[in-house]
Amino acid sequence: MRAVIQRARDAKVTVQGEVVGEIRDGFVILLGVTHDDTIEDAEYLANKIVHLRVFEDENEKMNLSLKDVGGDILSISQFTLYGDTRKGRRPNFMQAARPEQANTLYEQFNNLIKNEGINIATGEFGAMMDVTLTNVGPVTLILDSKEK
Incomplete structure (x- = not known):
């Protein structure tokens, strides 16, 4: 499971054309699922992201977590995220999980975030979406559950 995390002022x-999810101050998370991902991958990423x-902090050092600042998540x-661009000009998405598996793990990941007491908004699985955000810092990180 892969996540691109962007610290956001708003998103x-x-x-x-209809807003389906919106946050202030927190993270925008782009989450990708591959074939061999399990609930353990979702648990690892959810815990890592929240903390x-x-x-x-008050000294302008990156020292506080999402939980510390009461931030939100837009998932x-x-x-x-599992597009392979090594050959040719068109990405190959064979490493991305089938929609049924991906949606199940995506929902489980979102529920794990909720269980941590974090306010979470989401997009619509499988839909064409427009995501807008103000990236603060900018801070953008990539996490992969297979690279523990």
Whole structure:
């Protein structure tokens, strides 16, 4: 399971012109699922993300976690994180999980975040979405559950 995490001042996701998810101050997470991912991968990433210390403390040092600052998460499913661009000009998405498996793990990941007491908004799985955000820092990190 892969996650691209962006610290955001604000963010929203729209589907066909309608806002379906919106946050203030927190993370935008693009989450990709591959074939051999399990609930353990979702648990690892959810725990890691909630406790990442990338928010500034009173000394302007990145020392505080999402939980410490009471931040929100906007979670977006993103199968293209498993796009392989090594050959040709068109990405190969064979490493992305089938939609049924990916959606199940995406929902489990989101529930794990909720269980941590974090406010979470989501996009619409499988839909064409427009995501807008104000990236703070900018702080952007990539996590992969297979690279523990």
